[in-house]
Amino acid sequence: MSDEPRDATPTAAAEADPDVSDELGDRLSRFREREISTVLITVVGVLVFPFIFNNFLDGYTQLATLMLIWGIFAIGFDILLGYTGLLSFGHAVFWGGAAYAAGIFSASVSSQPLLVLLAGTAFAVLLAWVVGFLSLRRGGIYFAILTLTFGQMAFYLAASPLAFLTNGENGFTSVTIGPLLGVIDLHGGVPFPLSIAVDNMLYVFVAAVTVLSVAMANRILHSPYGTVFRAIRENERRAEFVGLHVWRYKLMAFVISAAFAGIAGSLFAIEGNYVPLESLYWTESGAIVIMTVLGGVGSLFGPLFGAGLYLYIENIVSGFETLGPFWHLILGIVFVVAVVVFPDGIWGGVEYLRDKVTGGDES
Amino acid sequence: MTVLADILTILLNGLQQGAIYVLLAVGLSIILGTLKFVNFAHGALYLIGAYLGLFITGQVPLSNGQFADWGIETYGIGLGFTAALILVPIIVFIIGILMERFVAQSFYDRPDTDQILVTFGLAVIVQELLRALLGGNSQPFPQPGWASGPIALPIIGNFPRWRLGVIAITAVLVMGVYALVEYTDFGLIVQAGTLDGEMVRLLGIRLSRPYLVVFGIGAALAGVAGVVGGPLANVNPNIGTEQLVPAFLTVVIGGVGKIEGAVVAGLMLGTLQVALIQTGYAAWSQVGIYALAAVVLLVRPQGLLGSEVDVA
Numbered sequence: 001m002s003d004e005p006r007d008a009t010p011t012a013a014a015e016a017d018p019d020v021s022d023e024l025g026d027r028l029s030r031f032r033e034r035e036i037s038t039v040l041i042t043v044v045g046v047l048v049f050p051f052i053f054n055n056f057l058d059g060y061t062q063l064a065t066l067m068l069i070w071g072i073f074a075i076g077f078d079i080l081l082g083y084t085g086l087l088s089f090g091h092a093v094f095w096g097g098a099a100y101a102a103g104i105f106s107a108s109v110s111s112q113p114l115l116v117l118l119a120g121t122a123f124a125v126l127l128a129w130v131v132g133f134l135s136l137r138r139g140g141i142y143f144a145i146l147t148l149t150f151g152q153m154a155f156y157l158a159a160s161p162l163a164f165l166t167n168g169e170n171g172f173t174s175v176t177i178g179p180l181l182g183v184i185d186l187h188g189g190v191p192f193p194l195s196i197a198v199d200n201m202l203y204v205f206v207a208a209v210t211v212l213s214v215a216m217a218n219r220i221l222h223s224p225y226g227t228v229f230r231a232i233r234e235n236e237r238r239a240e241f242v243g244l245h246v247w248r249y250k251l252m253a254f255v256i257s258a259a260f261a262g263i264a265g266s267l268f269a270i271e272g273n274y275v276p277l278e279s280l281y282w283t284e285s286g287a288i289v290i291m292t293v294l295g296g297v298g299s300l301f302g303p304l305f306g307a308g309l310y311l312y313i314e315n316i317v318s319g320f321e322t323l324g325p326f327w328h329l330i331l332g333i334v335f336v337v338a339v340v341v342f343p344d345g346i347w348g349g350v351e352y353l354r355d356k357v358t359g360g361d362e363s
Numbered sequence: 364m365t366v367l368a369d370i371l372t373i374l375l376n377g378l379q380q381g382a383i384y385v386l387l388a389v390g391l392s393i394i395l396g397t398l399k400f401v402n403f404a405h406g407a408l409y410l411i412g413a414y415l416g417l418f419i420t421g422q423v424p425l426s427n428g429q430f431a432d433w434g435i436e437t438y439g440i441g442l443g444f445t446a447a448l449i450l451v452p453i454i455v456f457i458i459g460i461l462m463e464r465f466v467a468q469s470f471y472d473r474p475d476t477d478q479i480l481v482t483f484g485l486a487v488i489v490q491e492l493l494r495a496l497l498g499g500n501s502q503p504f505p506q507p508g509w510a511s512g513p514i515a516l517p518i519i520g521n522f523p524r525w526r527l528g529v530i531a532i533t534a535v536l537v538m539g540v541y542a543l544v545e546y547t548d549f550g551l552i553v554q555a556g557t558l559d560g561e562m563v564r565l566l567g568i569r570l571s572r573p574y575l576v577v578f579g580i581g582a583a584l585a586g587v588a589g590v591v592g593g594p595l596a597n598v599n600p601n602i603g604t605e606q607l608v609p610a611f612l613t614v615v616i617g618g619v620g621k622i623e624g625a626v627v628a629g630l631m632l633g634t635l636q637v638a639l640i641q642t643g644y645a646a647w648s649q650v651g652i653y654a655l656a657a658v659v660l661l662v663r664p665q666g667l668l669g670s671e672v673d674v675a
């Protein structure tokens with residue numbers, strides 16, 4: 001636990017000697033540390049991704065969209081698990097709760113995608129405040145079990161007592177999504193310059209939200225606030241001794257991660273025009289745990305890759321002739337191997353290779 | 364008269380529903396209390412118990428899954444239910460010991476979070492392996508011949524005989540474990556190790572073997588729960604995770620490491636659930652147990668019978 005994630009280390013090392021900047025590694029690491037470059041990398045990434053995915057990896061744009069949506073969820077979850085060190089087993093309540101809130105809002109108040117997104121996210125944040133307030137009374141395993149408890153409670157509430165709102169086991173079917181800003185049809189085509197890379201307006205919308213989410217997460221994690229999260233992860237008691245109100249920071253980490261889950265959940269409702277009851281079930285909480293750990297806890301981009309890999313195995317590998325029926329088993333095995341042998345996930349491996357090539361950050 | 368009969372029926376059904384929770388929770392609780400190990404794969408042990416029970420009891424037809432694709436039509440060795448009741452705990456005990464040696468041991472020094480993650484992963488593997496090989500459909504688990512059909516009880520009237528069997532088996536097993544922990548030298552060592560493992564080791568007593576046995580017993584109880592609980596509902600790959608959550612709630616409500624706490628909590632949850640179903644609030648029965656758990660944990664975070672000092 002002693003080594004910090006590389007991209008989180010402050011710029012001190014690179015700025016110390018400005019004259020010896022010829023080295024590739026130095027330039028790369030300085031480029032990486034600027035906020036604008038993180039955003040640029042993400043923009044390029046989401047634009048190139050569907051092209052590569054559709055042409056070389058048997059993918060299709062709808063799955064690429066879902067990958068980004070789950071990616072946003074995973075980024076938020078990592079703020080809680082990777083940076084603050086809290087394992088929640090009930091994040092489906094924010095994902096599914098936001099999806100239901102967004103769906104119901106779209107059906108009965110306004111079908112404006114941006115407003116729907118806002119409504120779903122706001123609901124997740126409010127819910128997180130309550131659930132977090134109650135669950136964070138106990139640490140360690142109790143936190144995991146309490147979040148799981150509230151998650152399951154929400155599932156069973158939505159299943160029958162609240163069926164008049166949620167439509168019970170059939171899922172919420174009356175999601176209605178209007179054109180974006182009143183003019184852009186989300187299910188329509190894409191105007192010329194963009195159409196080289198992307199064929200679907202919904203993907204562009206989700207990609208834009210993804211870029212914003214990455215930028216937000218990056219900003220939060222590089223702020224003093226984010227540093228406190230890491231301090232709590234490393235040593236909660238010491239953080240308390242230097243005068244930090246640990247409990248309040250934990251609650252905020254929980255609410256922030258739920259906000260990302262809310263953004264993702266609302267997009268999920270917008271994307272599918274439908275909210276399945278399973279979106280609240282605890283297997284969804286398990287899925288986000290697997291995605292985040294596979295991708296690499298404690299890194300900004302890792303969880304995005306984890307989400308992509310999970311959905312790839314679930315949707316593409318499951319169609320393979322011999323491996324197909326075993327897709328979920330494969331995921332489980334890969335996950336256990338990751339936990340035991342590669343605690344830093346895929347992104348940890350990527351960073352290891354990068355450091356090999358560039359000579360490392362020497363921090 | 365009928366009100367009394369209703370109440371007694373609720374209590375008896377609650378006892379039976381709670382019995383499964385208790386069997387699972389006692390195992391979880393002693394493992395968590397003594398070894399400080401969080402076992403999210405406990406539900407998977409229940410699942411293994413149920414499928415092993417099916418395998419030993421009779422011939423089960425396969426309609427989908429890989430085995431069916433490979434041309435295997437049935438599985439099972441048909442030794443009957445009593446054999447399953449004896450063999451399954453032994454097999455799952457061994458599985459538990461292997462799990463302690465090869466999985467749990469290397470995680471004792473790692474954070475709770477890692478323990479939860481790795482055991483959760485194991486649970487996924489077991490569940491999905493069974494689903495892939497044997498198919499995801501529900502299999503009926505026949506009740507044992509000697510305990511099927513109703514039995515006439517005073518006041519209540521007819522009551523399923525097997526449900527009484529579940530209650531009796533649970534009572535015997537839990538009392539046995541309780542006696543083992545409370546009244547034997549083995550139990551004394553385990554208790555001492557729970558309080559201060561370092562001190563016990565300094566006295567020259569090896570703790571690794573008693574811990575191994577504790578893990579095995581916990582696993583075996585989960586296995587029995589699978590065999591006993593199987594005939595109450597159908598068996599499919601999801602039942603393990605479905606039982607895990609209430610079992611964990613039972614542990615934390617009762618207080619970690621407390622066998623009597625697990626019994627009280629399990630019966631509370633079972634009775635509440637049955638009471639809600641039988642009084643016409645079936646829709647709220649699941650919500651009810653989670654709400655009860657949340658309330659208990661908020662008012663009394665260490666659990667009903669738990670002491671102030673615990674693993675949190």
